[in-house]
Amino acid sequence: MKDNKDTRVVVGMSGGVDSSVTALLLKQQGYDVVGIFMKNWDDTDENGVCTATEDFDDVIRVCNQIGIPYYGVNFEKQYWDKVFTYFLDEYKAGRTPNPDVMCNKEIKFKAFLEHALSLGADYVATGHYAQVRREGDHVEMLRGVDENKDQTYFLNQLSEDVLRKVMFPLGHLPKAEVRRIAKENNLATADKKDSTGICFIGERNFKEFLSEYLPAQPGKIMTLDGIEKGTHDGLMYYTIGQRQGLGIGGPGGPWFVVGKNLADNILYVGAEYHNDALYSEGLVADALNWINEQPAEPFHCTAKFRYRQKDHGVMVYPNPDGTVKVVFDNPERAITPGQAIVFYQDEVCLGGGTINDVLKNDQPISYVG
Amino acid sequence: MTAIYLDHAATTPVHPDVIQAMTAVLAEDFGNPSSVHSFGRKARQHLDQARAIAAQSLHAGERDIIFTSGGTEANNMAITGAAFANQEKGKHVITTKIEHHAVLHTINNLEQQGFEISYLDVDETGQITVEQVQEALREDTILVSIMMVNNETGVIQPIAAIGEILHDHQAYFHTDAVQAYGILPIDINILQVDLLTVSSHKINGPKGLGFLYSNKEVTLEPIQYGGEQERKRRPGTENVAGIVGFAKAIELVQREQASCFTAYQQYRDQFVQELEQQGVNFLINGKQDQSVPSIINISFPGTNVESLLMNFDLSGVAASSGSACTAGSVDPSHVLSAMFSPENERTNNSIRFSFGLANDLDNIKEAAGKVAAIVNRLTK
Numbered sequence: 017m018k019d020n021k022d023t024r025v026v027v028g029m030s031g032g033v034d035s036s037v038t039a040l041l042l043k044q045q046g047y048d049v050v051g052i053f054m055k056n057w058d059d060t061d062e063n064g065v066c067t068a069t070e071d072f073d074d075v076i077r078v079c080n081q082i083g084i085p086y087y088g089v090n091f092e093k094q095y096w097d098k099v100f101t102y103f104l105d106e107y108k109a110g111r112t113p114n115p116d117v118m119c120n121k122e123i124k125f126k127a128f129l130e131h132a133l134s135l136g137a138d139y140v141a142t143g144h145y146a147q148v149r150r151e152g153d154h155v156e157m158l159r160g161v162d163e164n165k166d167q168t169y170f171l172n173q174l175s176e177d178v179l180r181k182v183m184f185p186l187g188h189l190p191k192a193e194v195r196r197i198a199k200e201n202n203l204a205t206a207d208k209k210d211s212t213g214i215c216f217i218g219e220r221n222f223k224e225f226l227s228e229y230l231p232a233q234p235g236k237i238m239t240l241d242g243i244e245k246g247t248h249d250g251l252m253y254y255t256i257g258q259r260q261g262l263g264i265g266g267p268g269g270p271w272f273v274v275g276k277n278l279a280d281n282i283l284y285v286g287a288e289y290h291n292d293a294l295y296s297e298g299l300v301a302d303a304l305n306w307i308n309e310q311p312a313e314p315f316h317c318t319a320k321f322r323y324r325q326k327d328h329g330v331m332v333y334p335n336p337d338g339t340v341k342v343v344f345d346n347p348e349r350a351i352t353p354g355q356a357i358v359f360y361q362d363e364v365c366l367g368g369g370t371i372n373d374v375l376k377n378d379q380p381i382s383y384v385g
Numbered sequence: 386m387t388a389i390y391l392d393h394a395a396t397t398p399v400h401p402d403v404i405q406a407m408t409a410v411l412a413e414d415f416g417n418p419s420s421v422h423s424f425g426r427k428a429r430q431h432l433d434q435a436r437a438i439a440a441q442s443l444h445a446g447e448r449d450i451i452f453t454s455g456g457t458e459a460n461n462m463a464i465t466g467a468a469f470a471n472q473e474k475g476k477h478v479i480t481t482k483i484e485h486h487a488v489l490h491t492i493n494n495l496e497q498q499g500f501e502i503s504y505l506d507v508d509e510t511g512q513i514t515v516e517q518v519q520e521a522l523r524e525d526t527i528l529v530s531i532m533m534v535n536n537e538t539g540v541i542q543p544i545a546a547i548g549e550i551l552h553d554h555q556a557y558f559h560t561d562a563v564q565a566y567g568i569l570p571i572d573i574n575i576l577q578v579d580l581l582t583v584s585s586h587k588i589n590g591p592k593g594l595g596f597l598y599s600n601k602e603v604t605l606e607p608i609q610y611g612g613e614q615e616r617k618r619r620p621g622t623e624n625v626a627g628i629v630g631f632a633k634a635i636e637l638v639q640r641e642q643a644s645c646f647t648a649y650q651q652y653r654d655q656f657v658q659e660l661e662q663q664g665v666n667f668l669i670n671g672k673q674d675q676s677v678p679s680i681i682n683i684s685f686p687g688t689n690v691e692s693l694l695m696n697f698d699l700s701g702v703a704a705s706s707g708s709a710c711t712a713g714s715v716d717p718s719h720v721l722s723a724m725f726s727p728e729n730e731r732t733n734n735s736i737r738f739s740f741g742l743a744n745d746l747d748n749i750k751e752a753a754g755k756v757a758a759i760v761n762r763l764t765k
Binding site for chain 1: 691692694695696698699713714715763
């Protein structure tokens with residue numbers, strides 16, 4: 017084992033408080049720390065100011081406070097090719113993509129990791145709320161201690177080989193403690209607001225953003241019984257289970273999105289939060305990543321179908337083609353194709369995949385997929 | 386680990402004699418050169434001496450020197466000033482695609498204000514030809530602005546020959562001599578330029594200073610208002626201590642020009658030789674027999690600029706890609722883009738090394754060894 021001072025850790029710094037504290041903690045532990053800012057998106061506001069420039073300024077201030085070198089690296093092309101193209105393709109297919117999962121897989125823990133290794137890094141570190149447990153050669157990813165902040169959902173596509181070279185120094189800390197450390201050390205980003213939403217959209221209106229890239233095709237809103245309820249602005253703007261923004265009222269509501277018909281451009285709605293049409297009994301997932309061993313036999317574990325959701329008990333049935341069928345212990349509401357399903361055995365994240373078909377009576381629900 | 390500085394084209398260490406000269410003025414002679422008392426006269430004396438030194442360095446008259454806040458301001462003043470003062474004679478301006486942004490962006494602004502611009506291309510040599518200027522020249526051309534030495538490649542442009550063909554033309558001839566000054570001898574009578582830009586911090590002087598040589602026939606529209614200083618062309622109380630430091634730096638580069646030139650040739654040769662001996666795969670950008678020895682731009686096939694620069698820095702070698710950065714990441718160089726095309730691998734894997742006061746043969750050899758080890762590690 018190398019001494020910390022001879023161990024180079026390259027930290028992915030966003031200009032936010034989490035990655036700032038990540039760099040600080042590693043520096044305090046005596047590592048040879050290098051801060052790198054990734055510019056993944058060209059975003060210039062109406063005053064000609066690039067938001068990335070402001071974030072990089074924060075990285076510079078923090079790195080100077082900590083006393084580490086900093087650089088910027090441009091992954092705009094990789095991000096466009098690997099993340100944004102996927103994002104648009106999924107919306108075109110009527111699904112709800114998860115660009116953060118893809119960004120971690122393709123950019124932060126691939127392009128960035130490779131870049132860091134070319135700088136002689138022993139590890140890369142990020143401010144994600146997740147933990148890496150190393151036992152000899154065996155490396156596992158555990159949930160972050162702060163239940164409310166745990167980000168393993170977004171990290172489900174990381175492999176054991178990648179995790180070997182990864183540190184998550186915040187994983188054992190509650191968010192409040194991270195803020196406290198930042199304040200105590202007077203870090204320039206101590207009071208900076210957490211970023212919300214998808215990074216390239218930022219605070220902008222999602223609908224407006226998407227319409228710049230995909231043509232919107234308005235169509236009918238109908239119930240599954242074929243009663244017309246109004247018009248929608250384009251199927252891509254809606255996700256399963258959504259209530260807001262439908263613009264329909266009247267008796268029988270409130271109304272929720274229960275499905276889409278891409279071929280006929282119809283948005284299906286149903287009344288009441290607990291509408292039976294929103295409930296399913298299982299799903300089929302593909303693009304599976306198993307962090308440690310790939311399962312050969314069916315097994316029981318817990319799963320999340322969206323970020324910050326509580327765990328739900330499921331049986332996982334591996335298929336010969338590498339996909340899995342997942343059967344829920346109890347029916348689940350608003351399972352959404354395109355979103356990630358992530359599996360856990362207690363605190364250990366096993367990996368995850370992309371939700372494809374949603375099942376009822378062991379058959380795909382036609383109005384969802 | 387002491388880092389080795391190979392980025393003198395970006396800025397240079399301040400010479401100890403310059404610091405001494407400035408410190409003395411800062412400590413003792415705080416007067417305002419415009420004041421009508423002994424304090425003012427003392428400051429004025431410093432200013433006049435400095436102006437004489439600057440003028441002599443170009444074989445120019447003292448009245449032709451306008452001190453500015455640096456090369457960027459001098460370029461803005463020359464280009465914007467000359468264009469607007471002479472727009473009734475025509476609105477056509479000639480420049481090149483390889484100018485420093487201080488020139489290029491100023492001329493882009495003229496274009497937006499209704500001037501018509503010819504941007505001359507370069508080929509892989511990185512050198513403009515007299516014929517290109519001749520072809521672009523029109524009756525209504527009022528200004529030609531072409532740099533003397535390119536800041537990224539070190540390639541010398543044929544200023545005297547261009548000066549010759551412009552001799553009987555109405556167009557004023559401006560040259561940005563920021564990278565040439567102190568390395569090449571400059572005589573404005575031989576070059577036949579009307580306007581010439583010099584920066585202090587590129588020649589071991591303080592930052593925030595430069596001068597524009599503007600011959601007395603040139604009319605310049607002021608870009609600033611507010612006082613009588615610099616014959617109204619650059620109002621504002623003069624930075625006397627800085628100007629004294631600048632003048633000292635001018636004296637030093639004038640005195641040591643020949644010996645520095647030889648030393649930089651040795652550094653460049655040593656650097657290249659060391660890379661060759663270590664089996665590094667590289668190509669030198671720009672016409673080598675037409676370059677200053679203080680700048681060398683090298684392409685390392687199979688690498689990329691960002692990774693190289695970070696690796697060099699982490700191992701204690703300071704170099705640059707010579708181009709602008711946005712949010713810390715390197716944009717492709719407009720100079721190499723003009724020479725090779727923006728997509729060409731060479732545009733994205735080239736590094737500028739520039740030599741100067743911080744170097745000697747030992748640290749050049751050491752730096753080249755580190756560069757070689759990194760490039761070999763990344764490519765083999």
